[in-house]
Amino acid sequence: MKWSRIFALVLGCLVAVGALAATPPEPGSVAPEFALPDAAGKEWHVADWRGRWLVLYFYPKDDTPGCTTEAQNFRDNLAQFQQLNAVVVGVSLDDGASHQAFAERHKLPFPLLVDADGVVARRYGALSNFGVVKFAKRYTFLVDPDGRVVKVYQEVDAARHALEIVADIRALAGK
Secondary structure (H helix, E strand, O other): OOOHHHHHHHHHHHHHHHHOOOOOOOOOOOOOOOEEOOOOEEEEEEHOOOEEEEEEEEEOOOOOOOHHHHHHHHOOOOHHHOOOOEEEEEOOOOHHHHHHHHHHHHHOOOOEEEEEOHHHHHHHHOOOEOOOOOEEOOEEEEOOOOOEEEEOOOOOOOOOHHHHHHHHEEEHHHH
């Protein structure tokens, strides 16, 4: 088989895998429910944050440069989120031990949820699946106090994202 045919076959498979990926929930839709554990094993559900703004952010991998920058910016701006009655929750496919070490190393005061099999990331359209390699895309979902997705962020600048969301919550809440 010629290399060009092999390349075309591999490319076709990758395109097919991408075509099967779920799409993110649309603004205005109810946030997809989930039951995911944090690093300590406590199970969390979307409904646990009903009555508050939920910043649900998916990220590829603990302790990588972009993910660390994003998490630190959420940490450094957490007081602003709290003033707006908002909670920040991270989700990746890393295991609880990895999340625990990441949270301790960077003093992250918000839950990091374990989506080991990628089911929730897929439900939110935030799963990159290349067969043997899976990871969450850097997507964020802003969920209002009634449990509806109001904003989907698919193009995230890790260094500026936290303040972008703070501004959006202020605008949406009329504050």
